[in-house]
Amino acid sequence: MSPTDAFAPAKVNLALHVTGQRADGYHLLDSLVVFADVGDRVRVTEARAMALTVTGPRAAGVPADARNLCWKASEWFGESVSIVLEKHLPAAAGIGGGSSDAAATLRAVADLRGRPVPSEGLERLGADVPVCMVGHAARMAGIGDVVHPLPPLALHAVLVNPGVDVSTPAVFKALTQKTNPPMAEMPAAAGGAGGFVDWLAAQRNDLQVPAVALQPVIGHVLAALEASPGARLVRMSGSGATCFALYDDSAEAEAAADGLRALHADWWVEPCTLR
Ligand SMILES: C[C@](O)(CO)[C@H](O)COP(=O)(O)OP(=O)(O)OC[C@H]1O[C@@H](n2ccc(N)nc2=O)[C@H](O)[C@@H]1O
Numbered sequence: 411m412s413p414t415d416a417f418a419p420a421k422v423n424l425a426l427h428v429t430g431q432r433a434d435g436y437h438l439l440d441s442l443v444v445f446a447d448v449g450d451r452v453r454v455t456e457a458r459a460m461a462l463t464v465t466g467p468r469a470a471g472v473p474a475d476a477r478n479l480c481w482k483a484s485e486w487f488g489e490s491v492s493i494v495l496e497k498h499l500p501a502a503a504g505i506g507g508g509s510s511d512a513a514a515t516l517r518a519v520a521d522l523r524g525r526p527v528p529s530e531g532l533e534r535l536g537a538d539v540p541v542c543m544v545g546h547a548a549r550m551a552g553i554g555d556v557v558h559p560l561p562p563l564a565l566h567a568v569l570v571n572p573g574v575d576v577s578t579p580a581v582f583k584a585l586t587q588k589t590n591p592p593m594a595e596m597p598a599a600a601g602g603a604g605g606f607v608d609w610l611a612a613q614r615n616d617l618q619v620p621a622v623a624l625q626p627v628i629g630h631v632l633a634a635l636e637a638s639p640g641a642r643l644v645r646m647s648g649s650g651a652t653c654f655a656l657y658d659d660s661a662e663a664e665a666a667a668d669g670l671r672a673l674h675a676d677w678w679v680e681p682c683t684l685r
């Protein structure tokens with residue numbers, strides 16, 4: 411049987427409000443999540459036993475065994491397959507690399523084996539896996555297990571990661587105020603409307619302050635994005651360290667990315683469209 415490929419887009423939290431904490435320690439979230447046209451690639455082929463190879467420019471340090479979210483996703487689905495994961499996204503970066511890879515693996519295995527992916531319990535693989543199964547704009551609530559798909563957006567953006575790993579549990583632990591207001595009601599016509607960026611600017615990422623305290627270089631990334639010509643809104647995604655800026659068009663985003671790469675050759679800088 412021929413292999414099945416799936417794209418694992420970067421996940422970006424345009425806003426991420428932490429609204430409470432459950433008795434088991436997990437935090438309640440209210441987040442507007444979108445997906446980029448940059449990401450990892452997953453290729454799945456028939457096999458008797460699980461196998462995984464990690465390739466690509468960002469393979470270094472990513473586990474190529476049962477610790478990998480691709481492997482865990484196949485096991486959770488009850489299917490043994492051979493997987494090639496081509497890593498392009500930085501790991502431990504707040505853009506859901508592992509969760510998006512898991513969702514892509516589930517889609518590919520479902521195609522290969524002709525079985526639907528069970529919808530229950532996906533969040534046990536990772537809090538971002540349910541939203542990553544949607545793959546376009548969605549509002550995420552609960553601990554990540556409640557997902558309301560929204561009409562896809564088309565936002566021009568630049569993603570920047572300064573190359574420091576950030577531990578998601580450490581950032582949640584450093585958050586002092588666990589109960590914060592949810593997002594304000596979203597404007598009806600989010601896509602493209604000028605009012606959307608104004609609305610978004612009034613929302614927050616509650617993990618940004620604790621992440622900057624743990625990794626001050628994130629503050630430099632935010633400042634560099636703020637200084638890029640045409641940046642309409644600048645914020646951190648997830649638990650960091652990746653930050654994004656939004657621009658009015660793709661030419662502005664490309665130009666901003668060129669400028670950032672010239673100044674910071676060691677940063678991961680990707681112009682993209684967020685949907
Ligand atoms: C911060 C976000 O990136 C926002 O999209 C996600 O909620 C994190 O998603 P993820 O990396 O897939 O998260 P998981 O691997 O499930 O959890 C990592 C750790 O983050 C903390 N965690 C995660 C999700 C959540 N709602 N509350 C939490 O407190 C927990 O300490 C957990 O042990």
Ligand SMILES: Nc1ncnc2c1ncn2[C@@H]1O[C@H](COP(=O)(O)OP(=O)(O)OP(=O)(O)O)[C@@H](O)[C@H]1O
Nearest residue numbers: 478479501502503504505506507508509511538648
């Ligand atoms: N497929 C994978 N890609 C990257 N890292 C993986 C993968 N599977 C397991 N890991 C492990 O998970 C850790 C977290 O990586 P990941 O890229 O999922 O980041 P994250 O910051 O938790 O994402 P987010 O918080 O946005 O969901 C890595 O340090 C790595 O050891």
